[in-house]
Amino acid sequence: MPKKEKTSFPMLPIKHWWTLRDRFKTSIPGVVSATYISTVLNMKEKSAYANVILPLKMLGLIDEENRTNQDLAVAWRDDERYEEVCQKIAQSIYPTELLEAVPKPASNRDAVERWFANFTGSGAPAVKRMAALYAILAQPDLSSRSERTPSALPTRESKSTSRTTHKKSAKKATPPEGPEPVGELPGIAINLQIHISSDATPDQIDAIFESMAKHIYKK
DSSP, X not given: OOOOOOOOOOOOOHHHHHHXXXXXXXXXXXXXXXXXXXXXXXXXXXXXXXXXXXXXXHHTSBOTTOXXXXXXXXXXXXXXXXXXXXXXXXXXXXXXXXXXXXXXXXXXXXXXXXXXXXXXXXXXXXXXXXXXXXXXXXXXXXXXXXXXXXXXXXXXXXXXXXHHHHHHHHHHHSOOSSSOOOOOOOOOOOXXXXXXXXXXXXXXXXXXXXXXXXXXXXX
């Protein structure tokens, strides 16, 4: 029994999809070479050829000579025509069976990955990459640009801020060790005027001052 020929589909990383589209909005290159890709996406030329140029050829955005399909590229970078051109590309490279079985892959990624696994016989990493690009093409949505970076993950700066805030909160919540420091109390000055009769005896004067000490200094 003859072996079934292994079939593959484009596996262009989603972040590269959006970065290249942004670059094409600025200027559409006549030729998409490995050097061009390595410069735009900051990657090695060998990796650029295998991971970007080959998928772009499968998508029809460039031909076998790496020349850009100008008509398709112009439509691809246009926000108004983005949905139309994505669906056109999807219909040209994916079997009708898949397009009809899972027309909305964003809400049924498991089914998409299962189809690619069964149809291509590829391993899990390749299957996930095929499914990710199929989801972009079959159900085009510019709001999915959030996939360009793992936006759900906090940046280093936000992590640092979070840690600082946590430490400050913890410091406030921890009771101080030892006696609480006492701040300086405001000074109090009391001026008393005492009128003592000139005919008061020494015992009477002592009694007056003894009474004052008892009431003022609580002695």
